[in-house]
Amino acid sequence: MSHPDESHEEARKRLDARLDAAEAAQVRRTSGDAHAGMAQGYRFVGEVVGGVLGGAGLGWLLDRFANTGPWGLVGGLLIGTGLSIFVAVSTAARTSRIEMEKLGPLPSVPDDDEDEDRP
Secondary structure: OOOOOOOOOHHHHHHHHHHHHHHHHHHHHHHHHHHHHHHHHHHHHHHHHHHHHHHHHHHHHHHHHHHHOOHHHHHHHHHHHHHHHHHHHHHHHHHHHHHHHHHOOOOOOOOOOOHOOOO
């Protein structure tokens, strides 16, 4: 909204200031922590889906070349699912441990003495 008595240079400066403020707000909203957490989540999903599909594929190959009926596919699905969940849980535990180490020791909370008075 330009003012009739305002020069083009003043309007441009005002617009540049508003643009800089909007860009600074955008940078604050897209911090690296949010992207890192989202990337970790996609990694977990990829591990689980990849394990299930990889197990199914190996089971299908076993069925195809060894003529074992549906049992290779069933076994491959079960083994792939189990291994992929194990890998995802262990990765999540390792990530959680690393993040807790970054935070440092937790503040101590005083004990509740009311529990000791009860018989």
